Amino acid sequence: MAVTISDVAKEAGVSISTVSKVLNNWTTISPATTERVRTVMARLNYTPNARAVSFARQNTRNIVYLTALSKNEAYRNPHMFDIMCGVYSQLAKCGYTLSLVDTSEDTYPCESVSRVISQKCADALIVHGSAITKQETADLILSSGFPHIIIGHPGFDSALCWIDTNHGLAGQYAAMHLINCDYTKAAFIGGRKTDVISNQRLKGFIGKMRDYGIRIAPECIGYTDSGTLESYQAAEKMLQLPPSKRPLAIVCENSCIAVGVSRAIHDCGLKVPDEIAFLTFDSFPYSGIIDPPPTIVDIDVYDMGAQAGDIILRKLKNPSLLVQSYTTLPMILQGKTTHPI
């Protein structure tokens, strides 16, 4: 059988209380005893039984990450997994474990959440935004008083704890970059008119440009299905505008759009970045095959995950902590499709 705390106690000639205190670094144990117990633990190759510890302590040092884990999710939404890795990194540093719970197969919205809370198999809950859309779920979490953080603004007001990325700010970064490079005639090709993220980026972009006295003409704002073809056509149309109206820089709302835009530019025979510049949000998934390598407004979602991990650990110490904020700063990855500043 495995070595237990009693074996160590017997070998070291002390009580199990003392071994336990050494284990937990109590300062009341004499250096000599500590030393002796440590030696025995090392010799017997003793590791505390995590099951017993968590039971005795009434906590698990485990955090549950609630999200959709269906087939192909990893290809559709790798960001979610990058966030998860960020969460993991912080938890592991503090000796916490991370376990996964899938929400995609729930028959009713609170199912997974209530199970995790009532089973006490975790001390806290990290919920990926896609998994919490209902007020009902929010109420459940709130009324249980269970430590939690939602990654992604819940979409409705509540006293839930959440963090999110600021897409409007990313739009402003895109604008600032163009302004710093002196591109005063600019265009924006976005996703569908109904796409929330696309609209936030567009709004941030237009707003910041206006702050600098630059107006984006209606014909320089395009909406697409984010497919290569529609993006190509949107860009082509803009590039064929009369010289006075033709944009000198195109902001692509995502890398799929950038693929189409880059082809249109290529087919129009324009030189990048001298005759036309462009940049894109998000390096994933397609920025790697765009030639020349584009300038990118990127968001470090791993870091957002790490922050979520930090916050949950702080909440465990101080349950009344309320965090509701946009945390992660966008960053510009300078490519060859805009002039360096």
Next chain:
Amino acid sequence: MAVTISDVAKEAGVSISTVSKVLNNWTTISPATTERVRTVMARLNYTPNARAVSFARQNTRNIVYLTALSKNEAYRNPHMFDIMCGVYSQLAKCGYTLSLVDTSEDTYPCESVSRVISQKCADALIVHGSAITKQETADLILSSGFPHIIIGHPGFDSALCWIDTNHGLAGQYAAMHLINCDYTKAAFIGGRKTDVISNQRLKGFIGKMRDYGIRIAPECIGYTDSGTLESYQAAEKMLQLPPSKRPLAIVCENSCIAVGVSRAIHDCGLKVPDEIAFLTFDSFPYSGIIDPPPTIVDIDVYDMGAQAGDIILRKLKNPSLLVQSYTTLPMILQGKTTHPI
């Protein structure tokens, strides 16, 4: 405080043993008692404390998934996460939980493995292939007798339990597809000469073609860095061969290569699939932007994960079970770059 088994026992007027037996579906409890206890449990909203259960049972019903969880891993290797989702799906069905352990920050190879084993915070270990490269780690797992499965052939002989995908077989599938469509002059553009997967696919492809009496000429086998440019050039070179030697179908070892090949075909003005056909392995990451949508030899790694989950559950019941096999069948996703059969 939370409702415990004693509360239920008191309310139902039975002993905690009886409640426990109802909980665990013992057949020795009378229907009447069972019914009464169940009613009380429902009324009090009782859920067993998972910590206490796992401690009393001496098992956790938790499985650890050991892998690299570093930043950007989700973009570089989404397959690993898809496998993980497959694993999860099977474990969850049987009431097991899945927790994550990162190996990317280990200072010595067995560190994470030995920690998991000695802490007893899991009943079994699923190790992603990338995380186990050393004989040393294999020895540790084997000598501990800890239930495990490695996803991906360990690369050395051992008594470890593992499953893997069969890339050679996928190569054969590609060959069969071309043979069925009557493409008797075919080419293969692969990754680097040192790339293991690329070579296995190539070998399977050539072997099966030979079985049907078709030899692939040396000038119809290309190696690249999997970049768009080199792939473009490799394809261009083949397409410029004299008509007697020019391939009628090109097999691309991955979707990055397919992007370059598809552009080369486009620039040569050849009609797909009438004048030239092509197919690619792996839908991820770039097959979505290739026009027309390519025929793909795809591998369902989610299913491989699900099988790993099944196997580990079987091993928990029968620890002597040894599984070493290639499990997942490739499948052909018919696109518009080859004639349908």
Next chain:
DNA sequence: CTGAAAGCGCTTACAG
């Protein structure tokens, strides 16, 4: 500075 003892909430032989 150290130890005896209660307790965490279940499971499981064993007795009846």
Next chain:
DNA sequence: CTGAAAGCGCTTACAG
């Protein structure tokens, strides 16, 4: 069919 009791391996007031 049901229950009393030991046990799982720790932690933590409390007493000394």
